[in-house]
Amino acid sequence: MPTAALEALRAALDATGFIDASAPEAKRYLHDWTGDYLGAALAVLRPRSVEQVQALMRICAEHRIPIVPQGGNTGLVAGAVAGGPPSVVIVSLERLNRIREVDAANFTLRADAGAVLQTLKDAAESEDMLFPLALGAQGSCQIGGNVATNAGGINVLRYGMTRDLVLGLEAVLPDGNLWQGMTGLRKDNRGYDLKQLLIGSEGSLGIVTGVEVKLFPRPANVETAYLGVGSFADAMALFGMARRVCSDLLTAFEVIGSECIALATLSNPETRVPLGGEWPVHVLMELGCSSAIDGRALLEALLAEAFEAGLLGDGTIAQSRAQARAFWAIREDLVEGQAKRGRHVRTDLSVRLSEVARMIEEARSYVLSNWLGWEPIAYGHAGDGNIHFNVMPPLALSAEEVRDRGGDLLDGLYGIVRGLGGSFSAEHGVGRSRRAVYWEWLTPEQRKAVAAIKAAFDPMGIMNPGCLLSG
Incomplete structure (x- = not known):
């Protein structure tokens, strides 16, 4: 990087906003959560305002300096770390982290892109509302990263992916100009929906700086069951029954192969499975409803029907929120256990x-x-x-x-x-680790369209090179 460009970037930030890549404090920005991927950079830039993001982008555009946007760095496909010789700057959004507005009348929330997901969820709950995006990393991942990767999580069944929850975005484009698309409108049919191109683009088209999301009424009653079934086929038959009986009250339906329990125990030796006997497949099911609906009675009726049909072997309904959290901890701990065991082959x-x-x-x-x-x-x-x-x-x-x-x-x-006509990426994105298979699976027409979108937004190719597309 030219010395003049380096000094210009330093000058655009306050004293704590610029971290030289050789400094010890830069280390945590240069590897992913799993430790599988180690990156390199010329510097870490930590803007505190949208205006600072714009200034940084203009300097990088002028000097053709590649940029890797970074949120909470909890991704699993190396989308926010760049390997090879140091040639990029990392732009971390962690200091751009305000909740801008919670609008109870319109059931919306606006936040800076660097706001931690749990902070959004807490802000919604303080107004007796729900922001339903729920991930294992919600205490550290950032809403801008969730948008950039179109994160999924446990509530997709009822509420959809991140793109289904976003009403509007604000983003700084590669030339430093600000694209403003937060209107609060739930129906707006004026031509191309440009925010949908930014959602899931993994920082390859620009940097999301602000997000406007939908909120929902907070369920008064939440019922959680931990179940044991004989096979994955039985689990999916049970899901079909649950979907018909509970309809959109069903918020989550997770399956866990019994072989995963040892990994949960590796993370938390106190793990206790709330089932009698050994069952090949465990199911975590949750439904939420208003106080006008007896969710417990509905769930009990469903489980009785499933037992009569031979789909259910054993099960427990949580008697408290603490017990429900203990059920969900098994699901979360098995992920931590895999990381503790060491490098492994991971799919999505x-x-x-x-x-x-x-x-x-x-x-x-x-x-x-x-x-x-x-x-x-x-x-x-x-x-x-x-x-x-x-x-x-x-x-x-x-x-x-x-x-x-x-x-x-x-x-x-x-x-x-x-x-089977499926996808190699359900919710983790493509990043760098899945780039080759992503490109291989695209048809020639799809490749042409993807390349045209990239060229239209980022003609100099400075945005997150090597992520999604080669560069």
Whole structure:
């Protein structure tokens, strides 16, 4: 980076806004949450205002300096860390973190992009409302990153992905100009919906600086059940029954293969499964409703019907919010347990609901038949077709061996999903780690359209190079 550009970027920020990449405090911006990806940068820039973001973008555009936008850095596909020789600047939005407005009359909330997701959820709850986006990383991920990756989570079944929750955006474009698209309107049919191009673009088209989201009435009654069933096929049949009986009151339907429980215990030795006996598949189900509806009676009737149909082996309904949190902790702890065990093969697959059980069984068979000593595990948001089918390598393998061999294993899993008409990315995005398969799966017409959108927004190619597209 030219010295003049470096000094201009430093001058555009306050004393704590510029971090030299060689400084110890820069380290946490240069690797991802998993520790699988280590990046490099020339500097870390931490703007405190939208105007500072604009100034930084103009300087970078003038000097052709590549930019990697970064939120909470909790992603799993290396979208916010750039490898190779230091050539980029990281723009962290962590100090641009205000809740701008909670509008109870219009059921909307506006926030800076760097606001932590849990902060939005708390602000909504303080007005007796709900912002339903819910992720394991909600205490550290940022709403701008959620938008940039179109995050999913446990409530997609009822409320949709992040793009379904966003009413408007504010973004700084690569030339430093501000695009303002926050109107509060729920119906606005004036031509192209440009915010939808920014949602899921992973920082490759600009930097989101402000977000306007939908709020919902906060459910007065929330009922949570932890269930044991005989197979993933039974779990999906149970889901179909639950969807018909509970309709849109059903907010979450998670499946957990019993092999995952050891990983939850690895993270939290106090883990206790609230089931009698051993069941191959566990189900976490939750519904929410107003005080006018007896959610407990509805859930009990559903479970009685499922038991009569032979779909349900055992189950417990939470008697308190504390017990419900303990149920959900099993789901969260199994993710932490995987990280504690070490590097492994991670997927984020989606298929049609009718193909979920088949996909899991075919993937399991493929691993057990072709990868001796590797252990498949399956869990995820089955109610929306999303399964995290991960594979634990033999403990004797080094991280480098896992990385080198894992690519071939992934190719096999992706082949199964592609054959079922599914996707290799349900909610984690593409980033750098999935870029090659993303491009491979696109048709020539799709590649042409993607390249045209990138060129229209970012003709100099300075936005998050190497993420989504080569660069």
